[in-house]
Amino acid sequence: MRVGYSFWGFVGPGITDTPDGGRSFRAPLLDALAARHQVVLLQDNRDLAEAGDDLTDRYSWHTGLPDLDALFLEWRWPLDGRNTTPCGTPGHTCDLHRQQDLLDHYTHRLGVPTIIWDLDRVLPPDDPIRRHPAVAVCEPAAHPTPGAYTLRCPVDDMALDAADSQRLASGDRPWPLVYVGNQYGRDAEFDRYFVPAARAHRHRVAGKWTRTERWPHVNFTGRAAFLDGQQLHRDALATVLLLPSRYAEVGHITQRLGEAVLAGCLPITPARIRTSTTLVPPQLLAANGRQVTEIVTTLNTGSTDLRADLLADCLRRLDPFRLSRQLQTIESLLHTGTTA
Incomplete structure (x- = not known):
């Protein structure tokens, strides 16, 4: 054809x-x-x-x-x-x-x-x-x-098949928490899940965010080139899967999930997202910003094996993608x- x-x-x-x-x-x-x-x-x-x-x-x-x-x-x-x-x-x-x-x-x-x-x-x-x-x-x-x-x-089959959770979990990850993406329709989710954790952990937000006055403590660094955004995921322990409500209510999952997992960046996922329990292991589900903060703390102080086990589970759950x-x-x- x-x-x-x-x-x-x-x-x-x-x-x-x-x-x-x-x-x-x-x-x-x-x-x-x-x-x-x-x-x-x-x-x-x-x-x-x-x-x-x-x-x-x-x-x-x-x-x-x-x-x-x-x-x-x-x-x-x-x-x-x-x-x-x-x-x-x-x-x-x-x-x-x-x-x-x-x-x-x-x-x-x-x-x-x-x-x-x-x-x-x-x-x-x-x-x-x-x-x-x-x-x-x-x-x-x-x-x-x-x-x-x-x-x-x-998610490319070859990239998924080649992914090694132990290798992905090892190495220096200077950012405990990042978000790579634009603001569009995400203010409420950002307020609820990311902002509280940003008060407790070193973090970075890369993307087009034009209305940020209400979050003076958040480290917005502007738009990043595509390859730089990928590198930021490789430099981070965790991100938060932030979806507009019109996405969350139907389990409309963006490319960020696969990008993060294949970079070894664990995707903390709001429990309110429909089908969230199929996307990540229970240890990465969060109902609010306090739980996001606690998960990042656990990942930051936990062992490489802990992160590798969680990544292995996330990789398996990418199979439908x-x-x-x-x-x-x-x-x-x-x-x-x-x-x-």
Whole structure:
């Protein structure tokens, strides 16, 4: 099959000033799809244009309307002042216009099987596109919107199989607690879980946080490049899995879980997240900031073996996130789940 893949972000490390969260899984996913199909990337080549990273020997970009057998969209949505402005306007990005052109041509006009991956949970439940006979909507949620399918943020099988919990638990970890990610919709969770622990432990928060006046004791260090964020996880004992409520209530788990565990950074997980007991061992579940503080203290004063045992458990629990399992879902939808 010839599969068109649309995303607004980077395959490689990209640039610092971007919220693109797909960089940890996008290349492995594209490579796995390309091993089975001919894959064409349908948005602008931002790797080359913005990051100066020439990946055209590995991936094929096309800004027209090539012949396709299937369409895969990382869903884009309106962002005022960015992709809703006229083309050519300063600051305009054409991701939304391009997505609509793709939908108009392939999905509506030709009835090409189309997968919409709603990674940010922004597609309204009553959007007519959900009822289109050629469309399957997917979400990284254990309990997705009715009619949608679960397609988790994938963890590369090879990375997971190669992970050694004892090795990951050893070495110097100067930061007891970190958070790598942006503020979007996380203030309440940050207040409840991270802020109390930040009073007791050396910590760092890397990401775009623009409203921080209420937390003068928190060490915000601004946006970090993608590779620097990965290194920060390797330098930390623990992080907190902070999810907006619209994610937490359906078990919509972001890529941060896999990123942290594969870096040996233990993911302390709010117990209120639906399916939280399947994600981490009981020792890493927290009901409030006091419990987060206590868990970090235990990890900071505990043995390497303790951390290794917890990491081994976390690695086992990543099995449902394996890339190979997500490919099974994608293949099923490409061949049988979407019919015009």
